[in-house]
Amino acid sequence: MNLLTEFKEAVVIAWAALRANKMRAGLTTLGIVIGIVTVTLMGSAIAGLNATFKRSISGIGADVLYIQRFAWFMSESEWRASRNRRELTRQHARDIERLSDMARAVGVESNGNGTVEFERRRARGVFVAGNNEHCLDVRGLSLTAGRWLSASDVQVGRPVCVIGSYLAEKFFPFGGALGSKVKLNDMPYEVIGILEKQGSFFTGANLDNQIVIPITRFTDNFSRWPDLTISVKVRDPAQMENAKEELTGILRKLRRVAPDQPDDFAINQQDALVSFFNRVGGTIAAVGLFITGLSLFVGGIGIMNIMFVSVAERTKEIGIRKAIGAKRRTILVQFLVEAATITFLAGLLGLAIAWPLTLVVDRYLAADMPWWLVAVALLVSILTGVISGFIPAWRAARLDPVEALRAE
Amino acid sequence: MSLIRIQDLTRRYVMGSETVHALRGVSLSIGKGEYIAIMGPSGSGKSTLMNLLGCLDTPTTGTYELNGTNVADMDDNALAEVRNREIGFVFQSFNLLPRSDALHNVELPLIYAGVPVDERREKARQALTNVGLADRTHHKPNELSGGQRQRVAVARALVNNPSIVLADEPTGNLDSRTGEEILALFETLSRRGNTIIVVTHEEDVAQHARRIIRIRDGLIAADEVNPNPRAAMKLESAQA
Numbered sequence: 001m002n003l004l005t006e007f008k009e010a011v012v013i014a015w016a017a018l019r020a021n022k023m024r025a026g027l028t029t030l031g032i033v034i035g036i037v038t039v040t041l042m043g044s045a046i047a048g049l050n051a052t053f054k055r056s057i058s059g060i061g062a063d064v065l066y067i068q069r070f071a072w073f074m075s076e077s078e079w080r081a082s083r084n085r086r087e088l089t090r091q092h093a094r095d096i097e098r099l100s101d102m103a104r105a106v107g108v109e110s111n112g113n114g115t116v117e118f119e120r121r122r123a124r125g126v127f128v129a130g131n132n133e134h135c136l137d138v139r140g141l142s143l144t145a146g147r148w149l150s151a152s153d154v155q156v157g158r159p160v161c162v163i164g165s166y167l168a169e170k171f172f173p174f175g176g177a178l179g180s181k182v183k184l185n186d187m188p189y190e191v192i193g194i195l196e197k198q199g200s201f202f203t204g205a206n207l208d209n210q211i212v213i214p215i216t217r218f219t220d221n222f223s224r225w226p227d228l229t230i231s232v233k234v235r236d237p238a239q240m241e242n243a244k245e246e247l248t249g250i251l252r253k254l255r256r257v258a259p260d261q262p263d264d265f266a267i268n269q270q271d272a273l274v275s276f277f278n279r280v281g282g283t284i285a286a287v288g289l290f291i292t293g294l295s296l297f298v299g300g301i302g303i304m305n306i307m308f309v310s311v312a313e314r315t316k317e318i319g320i321r322k323a324i325g326a327k328r329r330t331i332l333v334q335f336l337v338e339a340a341t342i343t344f345l346a347g348l349l350g351l352a353i354a355w356p357l358t359l360v361v362d363r364y365l366a367a368d369m370p371w372w373l374v375a376v377a378l379l380v381s382i383l384t385g386v387i388s389g390f391i392p393a394w395r396a397a398r399l400d401p402v403e404a405l406r407a408e
Numbered sequence: 409m410s411l412i413r414i415q416d417l418t419r420r421y422v423m424g425s426e427t428v429h430a431l432r433g434v435s436l437s438i439g440k441g442e443y444i445a446i447m448g449p450s451g452s453g454k455s456t457l458m459n460l461l462g463c464l465d466t467p468t469t470g471t472y473e474l475n476g477t478n479v480a481d482m483d484d485n486a487l488a489e490v491r492n493r494e495i496g497f498v499f500q501s502f503n504l505l506p507r508s509d510a511l512h513n514v515e516l517p518l519i520y521a522g523v524p525v526d527e528r529r530e531k532a533r534q535a536l537t538n539v540g541l542a543d544r545t546h547h548k549p550n551e552l553s554g555g556q557r558q559r560v561a562v563a564r565a566l567v568n569n570p571s572i573v574l575a576d577e578p579t580g581n582l583d584s585r586t587g588e589e590i591l592a593l594f595e596t597l598s599r600r601g602n603t604i605i606v607v608t609h610e611e612d613v614a615q616h617a618r619r620i621i622r623i624r625d626g627l628i629a630a631d632e633v634n635p636n637p638r639a640a641m642k643l644e645s646a647q648a
């Protein structure tokens with residue numbers, strides 16, 4: 001017997017049965033609809049976060065180790081224990097450069113915020129980066145014009161700067177940036193380079209609204225005791241753990257940490273951000289899946305219930321079909337298709353509700369509804385129908401034709 | 409070779425501590441093209457016999473050969489296939505699908521036989537034409553009279569070219585005039601070579617058949633040729 005013909009017939013029957021009982025089917029699908037809305041919203045939130053996060057994290061090199069006073073993610077007690085750690089200095093950076101075999105480049109960085117002016121134009125809240133000559137490489141930046149800070153710029157603390165593309169467009173819409181002097185917090189800096197456009201970080205910061213000055217200038221003019229970060233680009237990205245060990249050894253020696261004492265510095269890397277992010281994503285997923293599972297379960301029970309009613313009401317019809325030649329499989333498929341049709345429609349309804357909600361969420365948080373999520377949602381709703389319709393359908397399929405025909 | 413050969417067929421129903429012997433040992437042979445009435449009072453076992461002949465049910469003991477194959481111990485699926493290919497049912501209460509129109513009701517056996525849609529439509533339409541309902545294809549059962557419904561049922565029974573048409577009290581829910589209509593239809597079918605078995609408790613109806621089998625208390629009481637079958641009144645609506 002032709003399964004496709006049978007299936008088509010089953011869809012026709014299911015559709016007719018649903019139209020005859022719109023209200024009943026509509027009410028029982030509520031659980032499924034809620035389930036699908038939750039799973040879709042959760043999915044779009046995670047997908048959206050993922051996309052932005054992936055975009056931003058590329059700015060934090062995977063092959064860079066960040067030596068800092070504090071770890072990126074610390075508990076309250078860890079923070080209290082490490083509050084009095086000593087500063088990291090440029091001398092440490094120079095020593096690492098000298099002693100480390102695994103480092104390719106050693107950057108020194110510190111960041112702040114400031115106001116930049118040029119003639120009558122002004123930009124507030126500009127990201128100010130104090131960098132050394134190696135930071136171009138370490139930070140994975142590119143220039144569209146001019147040059148990066150030289151070793152002697154950093155050494156003598158020359159008042160020069162490299163500006164982000166946003167600032168370049170704002171101050172010099174007609175070009176002529178190189179050689180001009182901009183003011184950062186009222187101190188003049190000569191523009192020597194322009195950065196390539198980068199976009200924004202997942203925190204929302206505009207990375208193109210940035211000005212880079214020599215770290216020595218930064219410490220002199222900008223912040224007297226800045227918290228320095230020594231960023232080490234590792235020669236072989238496969239050797240991150242070994243490099244971490246080497247750097248730990250070097251720093252403990254430089255900072256004379258006694259063998260029985262814990263490190264008085266932290267070596268951070270992109271991994272920490274990724275794992276933190278994964279924890280957040282995992283929590284969203286767990287909560288969402290729980291709600292989804294619960295509503296689908298409740299919805300599934302409802303579907304099972306109306307399918308039992310549907311089978312009972314149509315016992316006679318089952319008898320007629322069997323008398324005419326429907327096999328067990330035929331009847332089973334018929335009722336499974338009916339259950340799956342109900343839940344599929346519920347899934348579509350859920351998506352129709354979730355779609356505008358995603359757009360609303362997207363205004364505040366990143367959210368995205370990729371096609372695979374739509375497919376997953378519909379698949380889940382069909383599966384719920386098939387699973388919860390199975391027992392009623394099985395019961396229908398096994399009905400004795402003579403008994404069934406006698407039903408009224 | 410006979411179309412149907414049954415030997416010592418019994419069917420018992422066990423209900424709690426009670427056992428009902430609906431059939432106590434029936435042997436029969438029915439040839440191709442016969443027009444038979446199974447007669448008997450209510451409760452004598454007619455429907456039980458018909459369910460067995462129609463492969464809706466399996467006997468407690470005994471053998472049943474249909475077209476040379478033993479169907480007494482076939483499983484559910486095999487029986488469904490036999491019903492689909494070999495048997496056309498006509499029931500007392502019509503048993504049409506209420507939500508489907510006449511055409512779809514008649515198409516149903518062909519759907520289960522896997523006949524492609526165009527061929528199926530054509531055959532169903534032809535079957536409806538043969539019972540005089542060419543202009544009622546898209547009527548739902550509740551838009552048809554009792555006689556018309558039963559004719560749809562007859563069309564459905566015939567559409568797959570079955571070996572046997574089995575009718576259980578086919579005129580039971582019809583007034584005598586429309587009952588005659590259906591019986592006239594059976595006569596036409598019989599003349600064309602269809603094998604027809606009509607189950608009835610009405611002597612009038614039985615008299616149309618060419619052979620009358622009388623059962624009483626689950627046993628065959630008489631099996632005789634009807635020397636002069638009564639002709640049904642010809643009504644133009646039943647002409648094909």
Ligand SMILES: Nc1ncnc2c1ncn2[C@@H]1O[C@H](COP(=O)(O)OP(=O)(O)O)[C@@H](O)[C@H]1O
Nearest residue numbers: 421423428430449450451452453454455456457
């Ligand atoms: N499913 C059943 N369960 C129990 N007893 C049954 C069942 N079907 C029929 N019977 C009994 O079997 C006997 C014959 O029934 P049936 O074949 O329906 O008779 P008829 O069609 O001649 O009126 C009756 O006594 C009836 O009560």
Ligand SMILES: [Mg+2]
Nearest residue numbers: 451454455456
């Ligand atoms: Mg009966």
